[in-house]
Amino acid sequence: MLIDKNTIINSTIMDRIKGYLMALDDLSGYQREFSTVATLIKSNQSLLNDIKDFSTSRTLQNPHIVYIDESKKCSVSESLFEELIMPSFLSGLYPPLNRYNPPNEIVCEYKQYVLSQLLDLIEFTFSEIGISIRDFERDIEIALVKDGERYFITLAIKKKPYKMLFFFYMNSYAKEDYETLFNKIKSILKKEF
Secondary structure, X not given: OOOOOOEEOOOHHHHHHHHHHHHHHHHOOOOOOEEEEEEEEEOOOOHHHHHHHHOOOOOOOOOEEEEEEEEEEEOOOHHHHHHHHOXXXXXXXXXXXXXXXXXXXXXXXXXXXXXXXXXXHHHHHHHHOOOOOOOOOEEEEEEEEEEOOEEEEEEEEEEOOEEEEEEEEEOOOOHHHHHHHHXXXXXXXXXXX
């Protein structure tokens, strides 16, 4: 496990989270319609500098933050990730005809199961780097980021000096869609914490 200043931390559980998110992207729409990337870092930099240094995108030119919001001493919730990784859950199963509509109860059950698994993996990852699994208090920072003509949302779950960064990109979203999603995420954080 790496512990140098401002670096990516190697984690087997983080690798599982990345695979999990890739599978969820495929289930939530057409191929490459949604893209979620995650990384675990040690850094005391600002979120913008972390985005510049740790984004896996090779096409970033000059990102800047359009909106940013931070919630102190909170924990991640299912509703937060539901908005970000399940915009059209299971719609990627049967494209392009979408002949099947799973019953709503089944969709809700799967969502709850998937989200609880993801939150467990996040806690286990923090535990792997020495932060107690009972220590749920984190700072959560969200940002709407613009890079050229493209937008994306970044979520940082922080426990100094560690951060788990998530990058959410929706191929078909316009600026207004991103703003709506950002405001929805912000209201979830304010309401729950």
